[in-house]
Amino acid sequence: MRAAVAGLTKTLSRELAPYGILVNGLAPGRIYTDRIRELDRAAAERRAVTPEQVAAEATADIPLGRSGTVEEFAGAALFLASDDAAYVTGQMLVVDGGMMRSY
Numbered sequence: 001m002r003a004a005v006a007g008l009t010k011t012l013s014r015e016l017a018p019y020g021i022l023v024n025g026l027a028p029g030r031i032y033t034d035r036i037r038e039l040d041r042a043a044a045e046r047r048a049v050t051p052e053q054v055a056a057e058a059t060a061d062i063p064l065g066r067s068g069t070v071e072e073f074a075g076a077a078l079f080l081a082s083d084d085a086a087y088v089t090g091q092m093l094v095v096d097g098g099m100m101r102s103y
Helices: 002-019 034-047 051-059 070-081
Strands: 025-028 092-095
Touching: 002 025, 002 092, 025 070, 034 051, 070 092
Parallel strands: 025 092
Antiparallel strands: none
8 A cells, every 4th residue: 555655646746746736645654652552452462461562572673673753753744844845745754763674
């Protein structure tokens, strides 16, 4: 699905750029939200381990070694919505702590 969203982002950015409309996307990794905490708790119950153990396993492949925060994700969105990104269009900004090996 990410490839389809990236392709749509690129296509729309080319079609809408002449009208001054920027089109970018955010591709989140493991962002530590209430939903992630809930999923970790459910996985922990199924496996008879602690939620902390599930979270540690889930973050083991993230080069930064942790989940992202909602504030970090919001910061990326704010950048794309700011004047600092006025010449950025057709891009997917991956906010995943370096987890994705390619895009």
